[in-house]
Amino acid sequence: MNSLVTLLPFIVLIGAMILMTRSAKKKQQQAVDMRNQMQPGSGVRTIGGMYATVKEVNEDTVLLDAGPGVELLFAKNSIGAVLSDDEYNRIVHGIEHDLKSDADSVPDDASSLTETDESADAAASADKSVDLGKKDADEEPSDSTAAETDDEPKKTDGGSDAK
Known part of the structure; x- marks a missing residue:
């Protein structure tokens, strides 16, 4: 029993070597077949x-x-x-x-699937007048903010009423 335990690592090593050489030979044979074709x-x-x-x-x-x-x-x-x-x-x-015809091609963006010519023109004009609420220092504050101008800025707690 003791001699079997000492031989076991060698048996496993020999088995692994046989498996590796078999897979390498199989890959070489596939390469030879490919080159012969x-x-x-x-x-x-x-x-x-x-x-x-x-x-x-x-x-x-x-x-x-x-x-x-x-x-x-x-x-x-x-x-x-x-x-x-x-x-x-x-x-x-x-x-x-491509097995499909050019008429069945899918466009790269989804906007051309949903927009008509009129909505595309409207979207283009809407892009020109985007106002994100930022004001330059030169501009006067609007009427809604004119009443709130104090020397100290108004502090909020980050709630839903914060601007």
Whole structure:
């Protein structure tokens, strides 16, 4: 029984190593399969972060088209990801693939959904005459505050009648 307790940490360590190597082999096999599925015309991202289109696939190398007149030869294992056509176009060309028509598009702000032309004009004119109650030092106080002008400012306790 005592020898089993002393061997238990080694058994656990060996089991953990086996599990880690299995998962690493599985990831490597997935990467190899992904690289073997490359074909001319596929969009790819290299491990350095460069986006290009596959022009030619050889046994250990890949010829990439990175732009007009720019062809680069990369090792096959330097391809980080093979991208779908939609994802490649979205990243490289900024083209969003949308299944809906443009008529069904949702505007960025909700104001265009609720306002009519008349209410938009009214809102624009209302924005011009916003008065927040602040007065300049040059202006005379209004009639309601003229009676309250004392040498000492009026103190309030912060209740609902405070201005």
